[in-house]
Amino acid sequence: MYIGLKRTLTGLKIFNGESMNYKICVVGLGYVGLPLAMNFAKHFKVVGFDINEERIKELNNGFDRNYEFTKDDFEKIKNNIEFTTDEKKIKECDIVIVTVPTPITKDKKPDLRFLESASKIVGRNLKKGAIVVYESTTYPGCTEEFCLPILEKESGMKLGDFYIGYSPERINPGDKNHTINQITKIVAGCNEKVTKILCKIYGKITKVYPVSSIKVAESAKVIENIQRDINIALFNELAMLFDKLGIDSKEVFDAAATKWNFIRFYPGFVGGHCIPVDPYYLVAKALEVDYIPELITAGRRVNETIPKYVASKIVKLLIKYDKSIKNANICILGATYKENVPDLRSSKVKDLIEELKDYGIKNIVVVEPLINQERIFGVNNIKELKGKYDVIIYAVNHKDFENLDILSHLNNDGILIDIKRKFHKEEIENKGFIYWGL
Numbered sequence: 001m002y003i004g005l006k007r008t009l010t011g012l013k014i015f016n017g018e019s020m021n022y023k024i025c026v027v028g029l030g031y032v033g034l035p036l037a038m039n040f041a042k043h044f045k046v047v048g049f050d051i052n053e054e055r056i057k058e059l060n061n062g063f064d065r066n067y068e069f070t071k072d073d074f075e076k077i078k079n080n081i082e083f084t085t086d087e088k089k090i091k092e093c094d095i096v097i098v099t100v101p102t103p104i105t106k107d108k109k110p111d112l113r114f115l116e117s118a119s120k121i122v123g124r125n126l127k128k129g130a131i132v133v134y135e136s137t138t139y140p141g142c143t144e145e146f147c148l149p150i151l152e153k154e155s156g157m158k159l160g161d162f163y164i165g166y167s168p169e170r171i172n173p174g175d176k177n178h179t180i181n182q183i184t185k186i187v188a189g190c191n192e193k194v195t196k197i198l199c200k201i202y203g204k205i206t207k208v209y210p211v212s213s214i215k216v217a218e219s220a221k222v223i224e225n226i227q228r229d230i231n232i233a234l235f236n237e238l239a240m241l242f243d244k245l246g247i248d249s250k251e252v253f254d255a256a257a258t259k260w261n262f263i264r265f266y267p268g269f270v271g272g273h274c275i276p277v278d279p280y281y282l283v284a285k286a287l288e289v290d291y292i293p294e295l296i297t298a299g300r301r302v303n304e305t306i307p308k309y310v311a312s313k314i315v316k317l318l319i320k321y322d323k324s325i326k327n328a329n330i331c332i333l334g335a336t337y338k339e340n341v342p343d344l345r346s347s348k349v350k351d352l353i354e355e356l357k358d359y360g361i362k363n364i365v366v367v368e369p370l371i372n373q374e375r376i377f378g379v380n381n382i383k384e385l386k387g388k389y390d391v392i393i394y395a396v397n398h399k400d401f402e403n404l405d406i407l408s409h410l411n412n413d414g415i416l417i418d419i420k421r422k423f424h425k426e427e428i429e430n431k432g433f434i435y436w437g438l
């Protein structure tokens, strides 16, 4: 959607000239918003706005609960950034960047409550001529069809009196190589001039890749995660098939990966608040236009079955080796959705625990050193491996687990369930234990 250049030029007075002394507001200071605010604060005056009072208090005390930034980091940019819950501060800003959550509902539909609430807050505090940029992952059309009408209604202005853009975030939690200033950022404005301005601003903190429309930018982001979800689903499906065939899937995958254009993924629990969530946003949009996205939904279905599949494997092994199901002592190593990231959101370990409990298994603990909680997903978090177990499940490949002597915590002929294929079957079996790898 492009508005006439003429209206653009008048409305964008604040962006004339090379001064670039814009004031930027980041709305939503989570895993995405805070790094963005901190990086922009090296070049611009920044208002970091969030509705979570606790979060703002911590940030003002130089503490980041996601452990991405140290007190030192806050010290370095303290003169350029203001953390606040006062929505009126948004009105001082020329660029307003929205980085609030876009989860899904229980029935796997887009949950736009956060986008709606943030758009209302921004709308009623919108400065004339400002640019509102959405970064939250969503479906193509969401910014212009869902968010823009809210901005217009709340502000009493029309597009052209203010502007919109979209620039998706690609930071990869736990990935120190692909940090915000190493990642190419797709940028789209509601017209060419706005796109140019956004490229200049984002260009201060990272490489930019302008596209012709907001819908292109929204689409590119969501398909990146869909492609990954489907690729992982293929490896999960093949792992279940080769298990049935009695063929070692890891050996097959390692052999296939010697081909130069074979792309290696790993069977596993597909968790987090992106990969298992984002596909449902495009599915919803596809169904709106009567297109049934069979492959996208099939990928989701396969990945969602893995916790149930692993739980059934464990129960079958307990039966096969004449062990009690109900009294089995089970220890799960790792609870977060992926290794070395303190984030439980949509972790499939939760689903695994629920499946095991459905079989009547009560004695389950997790060892999760990255999460400072006594209980996780309804079981005790013993934080470090101690005691003896009938079953140990290696669920998350934390660095902290590298030197664990896991076998010394297995009862005689105990069962090691290796979700991450970290161990060698023969080695474990030669020591008298039972081994199964996904």
Ligand SMILES: NC(=O)c1ccc[n+]([C@@H]2O[C@H](COP(=O)([O-])OP(=O)(O)OC[C@H]3O[C@@H](n4cnc5c(N)ncnc54)[C@H](O)[C@@H]3O)[C@@H](O)[C@H]2O)c1
Residues within 6 Å of the ligand: 027, 028, 029, 030, 031, 032, 033, 049, 050, 051, 052, 055, 099, 100, 101, 102, 114, 117, 118, 119, 121, 135, 136, 137, 138, 169, 170, 171, 172, 173, 273, 274
């Ligand atoms: N976390 C990632 O690695 C990542 C990477 C790429 C894209 N994304 C996308 O970025 C978006 C944000 O994800 P996140 O992980 O940063 O979420 P998060 O839960 O870590 O942070 C969201 C923040 O927004 C705040 N918030 C919620 N409603 C608000 C409102 N109305 N006004 C102001 N603040 C509000 C919350 O208090 C929270 O601090 C999502 O769309 C996600 O899909 C996340």
Ligand SMILES: CC(=O)N[C@@H]1[C@@H](OP(=O)(O)OP(=O)(O)OC[C@H]2O[C@@H](n3ccc(=O)[nH]c3=O)[C@H](O)[C@@H]2O)O[C@H](CO)[C@@H](O)[C@@H]1O
Residues within 6 Å of the ligand: 137, 169, 170, 171, 172, 173, 224, 225, 228, 232, 264, 265, 266, 267, 268, 269, 270, 271, 272, 273, 274, 275, 337, 338, 339
């Ligand atoms: C396209 C892409 O890379 N996007 C990244 C992704 O970040 P993420 O942390 O959600 O993604 P992953 O690292 O893929 O983890 C997801 C789950 O899949 C499991 N997994 C992974 C690989 C595998 O071969 N087998 C597996 O089983 C893993 O354990 C974990 O549970 O989304 C963010 C938000 O959009 C992006 O910004 C970020 O760039």
